[in-house]
Amino acid sequence: MFNSQKESASINSAETIIGPSIKVTGNFHGEGNMIIEGIVEGSVKTNQFLLVGIKSKILANVEAKDAKIGGEIHGDIKIENFLEILASAKIFGNIEVNKLSIEKGAIFNGNCLMQSSNKKIEK
Numbered sequence: 001m002f003n004s005q006k007e008s009a010s011i012n013s014a015e016t017i018i019g020p021s022i023k024v025t026g027n028f029h030g031e032g033n034m035i036i037e038g039i040v041e042g043s044v045k046t047n048q049f050l051l052v053g054i055k056s057k058i059l060a061n062v063e064a065k066d067a068k069i070g071g072e073i074h075g076d077i078k079i080e081n082f083l084e085i086l087a088s089a090k091i092f093g094n095i096e097v098n099k100l101s102i103e104k105g106a107i108f109n110g111n112c113l114m115q116s117s118n119k120k121i122e123k
Contacts, residue, residue: 075093
């Protein structure tokens with residue numbers, strides 16, 4: 001699941017991990033790297049890397065600097081830099097991003113707005 005040493009380092013230094021048996025309801029905001037393997041209802045926001053595991057489910061809007069999504073998201077996604085959508089992902093909402101990668105087999109129902117690298121996404 002890790003494609004680079006930088007990504008692996010981001011996960012190893014995760015500030016917050018929501019395990020597969022955890023359900024969080026409400027606004028979930030953090031400053032560091034975040035891993036979500038469980039269920040989140042509300043909003044998710046981090047200023048760093050977000051990893052959404054393949055069995056996770058998010059019923060919320062999501063914001064992060066970079067993200068890798070393998071699970072299911074019902075909500076809008078704003079990523080400042082790079083978003084990787086894995087084949088197992090199911091996204092039902094709009095995406096606003098700078099750089100995007102979508103693997104064959106992923107489900108994405110929504111609109112996508114790609115910003116230039118010189119223009120920062122408003123938060």
